[in-house]
Amino acid sequence: MNLEKHYNGLWENALQQFKAGAFELDPFLSSGDDDRFGLTLLFRPDEAVKESIGAFLQELRQVEPAQYYYPSSDLHVTVMSVISCHAGFRLSHIDRAAYINVLRECLADIKSFRVDFRGITASPSCIMVQGFPASGQLNDLRDKLRESFRKSSLQQTMDSRYILRTAHITAARFKEPLHNPAAFLDRLQANRSHSFGSTEVHHIELVYNDWYQRQAAVQNVCNFRLN
Template sequence: MNKLERKYNVMWETSQAHFAEQGVDIDPNIYSSCDNRKGITVIAKFSSDLGVEVCQSFEKLKRIEPKQYYYSENELHLTVLSLISCRESFDISQVNIDDYIATINKAIVDIKPFDINIKGITASSSCIMLQGFPVTDNLLNVRNNLRIHFEQSQLFNTIDERYKIDTAHVTIVRFQRKLKHNKEFLQLLEQFRKLDLGVLHVKELQLVYNDWYHKEDNTEILSTIKL
C-alpha cells in the first residue's frame, strides 16, 4: 500500500466514524443565491466518455438519495492547483489574467501528458470523492512548478493558503440534506470502494474562473493549455 492509498483509507475510516456518530455534514450554500464566492483554478477536465461512465456508475446512489448534489459529467474535474481560493471579495477584474496564463505556460513547458487511474471512492464528512492514482510524477511536478513560478512572479495568489493539496481526488457527491436511507446508502458506498472507473488522460489543463462547487453554469474557461 502506497502513501496515497493510505491517505485515502484514513479519510474513509474517519468519515465512516463521523457518519455513524453524527451523520453527514450538510453544505447549506450549494444552491444559495447569496453565495458569491469566486476564485481561479487550474484543473484537468474529464473526457465526455469517462464523465458519462463515472456518472452512470453512481446512478444507484442517486436512486437511494436523489436529493444530494451529484456532479454532472461536464462538471467532473481534478483540481491541479487553486491559484486564488474562492472568496466573496474576489472578482476577475482585479487581476490581469494574461499574466497568469503566461506564468502557467512557463511552469508546464517541460511537462508531458499523463494518466491518472480512477479507482474506488473515499469520503469526507460532507462529500464523496473518487480516488485518483497518478501513474507518473507529472501531477506532482506540475503542482510544484506552478508553486515556484507563482512565488517568483509576485502575482496575487492564495496557493496552499487553505491546505496543501497532495492527493488526486475528484468530488462526485456533496451532501445538501440529511440521509433518509443512511444504512442502504453507506452499504452501497462500501461496494464502490474498489470500483475501477477508468483512466483520466490529462493532455491539457484549463484555467477557470469558478464558484466554490465548479458548477457548469458558474465556471468560465479562461484558457486551455496543451501539455
C-alpha cells in the same frame, strides 16, 4: 505521499462520522446566495470515466435523491487552486495575461500523463472518486507552480486550505439530512474499489469558477496543451 494510504485514512475517518450520523451539510447549496469565486487550474476526465462516475452517482441518487450530485460537465481534478474561492472575487481584479505567462512557463516541460480512477473515498461533507497519477508529472507541475508564484508578485492563495497532493474528483455533496443512511453507506462500501477507468491528460484549463465548478458559472481563461 502514499495516495492509497491517504485515501484510506480519509475513508476511515469519514466512515466513523457517517455511522454517527455526523454528515456535514453545505448551507450554500440550498441558499442560492453564494458569491464565492476563484481561479483554478484543472483537467477533466474523459467521457468514459464521466459515464462510469455518472452510473455510480445514479446508484446513490436512487437511495438519496435530495443530495447534490455533480453533473458530468462539472467533474474535474484540481491541479491547483491558484486563487481559492472567496466572496467578492472577480476576474476583473487580476491581470489575466500575467497569470497565463507564469503558467505557460510552468507547463513548458510537463508531458501528458495518465490518471487511473479507482475506488471512492469521502469526507464528512462529500464523496470523492480516487485518482492515482501513473507518473510524477502532476506533482512536478504543482511544485513548479508553487515556486513560480511564490517568486512572483501575483495574488495567489495556493495551499491556504491544505497542501494539494491528491488527484480526486469530488462527485457528490451533502445538502440535507439523509433519509436512508444505512442503504447509502452500503452503496458506498460496494464501490470502494470500483474501477472508473483512466484518462490520458493532454489539456489543462485555467478557469474562473464558483465553489462547485458549475458549468453555467465557469468562464474559461486559457487552455494549455501538454507535450
